[in-house]
Amino acid sequence: MTSSHTLPLPDGRRLTAGAEPGRVRLSIDGRPLLSAACEPMEGGVALIPDRPPGLPPGLPDPLSADAAWAAACWLFTRDPACRILVWRGIEPDPEALRSGLLLADGGGGAICRRDAFWQLPGPWLRGPGTTGYPAIAHGDGAHLCRPPKPAGELYRRFDPALGLWISLRSLDIDAxxxxxxxxxxxxxxxxxxxxxxxxxxxxxxxxxxxxDPHVQTLIGCFDDEPFAYFEAYWAKEDRIAPFCAPxxxxxxxxxxxxxxxxxGPHKVRSWLPALVHWLFLSDARTGRVVSEPRADNARMIGHMQSLGFLREREFDFPHKRAALMVLDRRDFFDRCPGLSEPSSTTAAHDKSVRMKDSP
Structure with a gap:
């Protein structure tokens, strides 16, 4: 029996998957991209695309970058336990190899890793990132010149667990x-x-x-309804610098x-990973995200720890006792918290606590 599911994409397209036991068919806006056999394997899925009509025997199937991306998007979004896709008997698109979407395996195929897929900026990052902006110092030599701050919508992703769009935009003072x-x-x-x-x-x-060139003010939205205010800052130019060696x-x-x-925790599970994801996508050189909530803000600290932040230590600001929370880039993309649908157990737990008092 075939079932069909659709995942909206930030650029307005719709990724549709028709799934049946042992097979997957993918299309975008009705345009077929892939039909392949699927074999479960430890930590992921092996994919064997159908051979195109007229392809001479003995030649590997060409695999387009679009088809490889669509398969990764669908499978990594839908299954938090899926960490790797193994493509067999294919000739990968050079574009997919150059971008890091696919890695050649040397045996007539390619692999796609979840931690690599979620580091690719499109289509979640809604404008150009700052990667490549030269690392040049101010006159005092202690701090870097920072790129102009982006304006407008910066990040968008559909959260299938909530059935909502989560997006980030720059703050507009008048609005x-x-x-x-x-x-x-x-x-x-x-x-x-x-x-x-x-x-x-x-x-x-x-x-x-x-x-202030070191701070970006942001508004978080669910289905374009503003619900949160965030400040993202370059740690090296911030007062936290002496406490975290950024x-x-x-x-x-x-x-x-x-x-x-x-x-509620079900919403934090969506917006906190989105915020961190945007920070890591906007500059691929960002190695860590830090934060310094009040040390007695146990609820927020607990949410951060559940998503991979480490509570390294406490320290004193003039106005508060703070907890230093640190999230490493590799740790975030290794786990990809919140970027896939939660398991049924996690979803049931989140639903049970939605009515409780939480940030």
Missing amino acids: DLERFNRWQNNPRVLAFWQEGGDFLRHRAYLEGLAG GDHDRGIHMLVGEEHHR
Whole structure:
């Protein structure tokens, strides 16, 4: 029996899979891309594409980069346990080899690794990343010149577990000031951020950050509804630098969920991986993401630890006792938390706690 499922893509296309025991058929917007036999294997799937009509015997099947990408997107998104795809009897597209989507295995095939697939920027990254921007220092030699901050939508991905789009865009002071003011004056947020005040104070706060090259202000959205405010910063130019020995391109984050109906662990499981994913995609040289929540913010620290952040130690800022949270790039892409549909056990657990009080 064949079943059909569709995964929306950020560029407006729709990836459709027709699955039956031992086979998969993929198309994008109705255009067939792949029909292949599937064989389960430890840690992944072996794929043997159908031979195109008229292909002379003895020649390997050509495998297009589009077909290889579609198979990886579908299988890695749908199955969190799938870590590798092994293609047999194919001639990989050189473009797929150059990008790192496929790796030649030397035996008449190729492999695709989950940790490599999720490091490819398209189509999740909605604009050009900063990779390749020269590492040049300011006049004092202590800090780097940072590239111009991107504007507009920066990241988009459909979360099949929630059935929602998760996206990130740059903050627009005029459009977002009212909600920023409302969120910061929420007693729950105020207890941790301590940035309450009126519109004048908050406009000055955001204008200051807009002029600061080391901080990017972001709005998180579910189905284009703003629900959260984030600050992404270059750690080397931040006050956290003395406490975490940052690399030149390490990033840090501050996080605030403002809309009450978008709180809960099931939502954190979507937006926190998306935020980290964007940081790692926007500059491939970023080796770590750090954060310094208040040391007594046990709930947020627990969410971060569940997604792979390590609580390295505590330290004192002038205004708070902070916990240093660190996520290594390799650890993130090795696990890819939140980028695949959760197992039924995890989904059931998340559903059971949705009504509990959480960020």
